[in-house]
Amino acid sequence: MAASHIEFSHVEVAYTKHVTALKDFNFSVAKGEFVFLVGSTGSGKSTILKLISREEQATAGTVSLDGLDLGALHERDVPTHRRRLGIVPQDFGLLPRKRMWEQIGYAMRAVGKTKREVRKGVEQILEAVNIGHRADAFPGELSGGEQQRVAVARALINDPEIILADEPTGNLDPHHSAEIIRLLVELNQKGATVLVATHDVTVVEQFGGRVVTLQGGKIISDEVRNVG
């Protein structure tokens, strides 16, 4: 078995005394894996992604990345940690008044890239997700699938080793859903570890791979599904 890249050990996330997102949760992901986290709303799949991105912290247990305890990470080190990740939110998170190239450029500038680096990088990144031809469009002029492609593109600005996608197909039709998952698979084939939280069973059945099913904050199955 490959060494753990991401490791959850006896993790518990409790919001209140009676509301618990994860309970004694143990889970690991090897480098370069592609994992689907499936389950209904409130099963804890988004919480797993948020623990990795340090948007949330475990109330008990440890979450580690390459042996580094993410819970012990100082607040000032969180941005550096996040630059190892590419986060794709469910709602695309695009800025309505910015063109597609500006969305990428803005994110790049925010992490300290120079104007020159932005000029060089934006086109390359948009091309990587096959949306270069819509670089001048505003979000309102794009389909949901195209918008999600831009959200994925933005997640790539730091050349991340891990991609976390929270319901990336939640707002898309089946055709565009498949397109986005294919894009994530391509990124995985290039070396990125990919975790996709979804309740879209059709997509999971279409692509297969490692599928972790959650219910009430616990893993009820962890299997590799082959696609016929």
Place this chain on the structure above:
Amino acid sequence: MWDRIEFLFSEAFTALRRNILMSLAAITTSCVALFLTGGVGFAIKGVNEYAATLPSRFEVRVFLKDRVDKDQIRATAEQIREIPGVASAVLLPREAAWQRFKQENPDYPTTGLENPLPDAFNVRLTDVDDIEVVAGQIKKIPTVSPGDGVQFLRREREMLSQAISVLRLVGVALGGMMLITGAILIYNTIRMTIVARRREFRIMRLVGATRATIVVPLLIEGMMHGMAGAILASLMVKGAHQFLANQLESFSGVVRVGPLDFNQVFGVMLTLGLAYGLACSLFAVRGKME
């Protein structure tokens, strides 16, 4: 480095543009607050400087009768010096006083006029509380001019002291209230920016932007409010000074408003404004911004 500064400032300007009305409210209130506190500060400084040119509280001016000869003057000086509570008595010869008057009032028609000023003494006291007693004893000296022959500036001093107290009260009370109002407005403007730009901030956080990248433009925004308010307040101080100077000039040629060092006013106001804006915005961005 320059690239980074440009990005941070462009973020601050974007926020200013989006919240233009709130920004204007914050700037005008800061301006009035700084004008009242800073402007009153400069007014107090001016009054203090004017007070320094007046005879000291410990001094009494004694005017002698006309046609008092040198021996009588010498004798009068001795008599004054012998009075308990007198520290010194210095003669102010009438010729010297007339020369000084002509120098200080070049527009006054003195040509052909005979010197109307009497010889006088500048008497210093050891204790200001004895001033009434000492003045009474000096008045009894026969060579001293009857009536207003003994003058001291206690009343003027008291008036100046009252003026400073009133100015200070106005500055502290009104200025303080306006400072608090301005601070609340700047705070609210920054908080509104945080709400208006929450999407940008969320994306920044997700891609790994540092807290400084998110917070510094907000601090710059607050400092710009303070700075703009300070510039306007400096101009208002200058305008008020000019107005006051013109008014006093037209009413009386005696009391003059001293010159205003505008560079000093501008420098002090700008520093105060920047510090004020920074403090308000620091307060607004403290803690988590999610």
